[in-house]
Amino acid sequence: MNEHATLNASVFSQLRQDILTGRLRPGERLRAETLRQRYDVGGSPVREALMRLETEGFVVLEENKGFRVADASVAHLQDLSRTRIEIEALALKWSIAKGGVDWESSIVASMHRLASVPKHLDAAGHEHNADWLRYHREFHAALVAACDSAVLLGIRNRLFDQAERYVALSITAGGEVRDDVAEHQALMEAVLSRDTELALALNRRHLERTTKKLLAALEAGANL
Template sequence: MSAIPQPKSSLTQSAYERLKGDLLACRLEPDERLNISELCGALGVSLGAVREALSRLTSEGLVVAEPQRGFRVASISEDELRDLYRTRIEIEALCLRRAIEVGSLRWESNLVAAYHSLSRTPEAAPGHPAHVGDEWLQRHADFHEALVSGGDSPWLMRLRTQLFQQSQRYRRLSVSLAKTKRNVDKEHRELMEAVLARDADRAVALMRDHLQLTTKILLAASRA
């Protein structure tokens, strides 16, 4: 029996998800040219599916479309890093305040569970003690999403997700654990406790400090 062909939409979604994963993990490096024919072969999808996926990623700021030249991975720079984190701080603050205002008991429970999972996950990559591990990065993303997921604004959450994903590219490229001196678990625990206490001002201040310290570390790493 011959295999049932996948719908075009499924193939496009698959290409989009795989490319996005490679971009966020920096397996596709900043400014790297994206050869559509090579991507078709690697992903096992059509030219149209790859083009549609790249167009979606362009709208998210992860890929740049250049007239007559095709697509490339979006650049990174110190100026963009500063702008990205300044903007992220403001959006995270709005999301956090709204979540604290309207979040449910289930949201609180999910936040505690996300923190527990993060705190029990080793930060270092297996076999590479100087580098952050993929599992920790995923648990870290889950925790930060849990902090704000009690809100009720899809627009704010979409903006926040895009900013967070862009910031992950810098973290992947720059940070070596050996060069970071911070008690990140304490920062996360204090953030969680302020949120559970429904203390919006303290939670926002802690989030601001947390992200500003991350910015400082990333800038220092980029200059090393």
Template sequence: MTPKTFVAERDGESVGDSVLRRLRFDIIRGKLRPGERLRLERLRETYNVSVTTLREILSRLAVEGFVVAEGQRGFEVAPVDDASLRDICELRLLLECHALRRSMELGSLDWEAQVVSAHHKLQSVEGRLMSGNPSSVEQWVQFDWDFHHSTVAACDMPALMSTHSNVFDRYLRYHLLALDFRGKPAADEHRRLRDLVVARETDAAVDLLTSHVRAGMEHILASGKFG
């Protein structure tokens, strides 16, 4: 399951599903800010959908953790804070480490090739960032997802993968609000993770993934934007 690229149209997609995806992306990238009241009339004009459909979409986003229902007062964008990021980070690791183990057990040669290909794209944008091009941060977030997803793509547990996709989106929201790249340490960890995954060194790969994700979380927290 690949929730990115976020806004690309999909064959056979209903209007409601399209608007759900667009609204979710606008929350993830910060166009709709944390704590912002979601006024149905304004959303109806922006997304060109009925108020009834919007209520259904916002209820779904509330279940996913992107929106908070305020009883009779309507909906607002879910807030962000340090404690929530730590919670999301640990949940991501719980799911992703299990999926990585399963994927490394089952993955084919084609899966290995996808991991290498995804890392090549990520490495390219990381090189631009390290050479002083900050405009590539949002693209890096996309390719970071693509790479990490590729490492677990051979996992044969659809329910786990669906939940992981949602949790990763919530984690990415913090990345996109902070818009800050950790630099060479993150790039070096990605390269080592690629090598460990392809070599099927499972325990070492899981250990590196754990320290990598937690280091990324601490980097985001150090921005001071979510206290």
């Protein structure tokens, strides 16, 4: 990869991460000059990053107004969650059918990492642990890694990113207290025992509980 391509990839990654983590808020205007100063780059990498993010659904281009961060809404979250549950179920089903010993080992290792760190950095639960978020992503990716479909995984990963943006935006939301380790442990055990029906049911329940919390935050007028 040449220097120009490396710079473009870096700006894209930084801008994407700022949107996913909520540092750039839903509806916020994305002015090229401001972004150039933010990432200390020229205009070309910023324009390319914005266009790529538009295709991923994280950025919206409005005529005569320019780019802005895509909105967060109850309707979008509901649509996203329904679709994600079905796609995750298909990818998980195929992985259970096709996965081998290496796949099983990666799931066990990712579960160990996930259980090794706290979800929040503060007692009030207002600040997510970046390591937990990364290990959480890796665990769920490991579950479906053996599905043997690059197309399906591409769709699945895009939906996961969209959902994670809502999670990051709702870190101060209340709701039920969950035993995250136990939920993921039970899901892992069902997958490794090749109990497809139970694994799919646990995965659906896991995603639906998260969605319920996020919807409650949105409907309560959380500052998203």
